[in-house]
Amino acid sequence: MQVGGDPTLRDQATWTAEDRKRVTDMASNWAGERKPNQEGYTFFQSPSPVTGEQQDMPDFFSKETLAGQDVPGIAVVLGAIAVIGTVTLLVGVVSA
Numbered sequence: 001m002q003v004g005g006d007p008t009l010r011d012q013a014t015w016t017a018e019d020r021k022r023v024t025d026m027a028s029n030w031a032g033e034r035k036p037n038q039e040g041y042t043f044f045q046s047p048s049p050v051t052g053e054q055q056d057m058p059d060f061f062s063k064e065t066l067a068g069q070d071v072p073g074i075a076v077v078l079g080a081i082a083v084i085g086t087v088t089l090l091v092g093v094v095s096a
Contacts, residue, residue, distance in 0.1 A: 007019035015023070058064040 007015050007023055010019075
């Protein structure tokens with residue numbers, strides 16, 4: 001800590017150029033302020049996301065994944081109503 005104390009606890013009008021630089025560095029998460037275990041992180045993300053592609057699993061919307069899925073009739077009806085409503089709304093907005 002600096003001899004003058006934490007600049008964020010004082011009025012900004014009394015800050016020196018060094019105080020402004022320290023506050024900017026603290027608030028910016030610049031490389032100089034990162035801890036060793038934070039290197040490579042960008043805004044709370046790990047260096048390599050855990051949601052990457054997995055070699056032993058098929059794609060989410062592949063035929064393998066969707067094969068054998070039963071869709072209830074009510075889901076089809078509600079989906080059709082949603083599509084019709086969306087198209088009607090878009091036609092109404094575009095033609096207005």
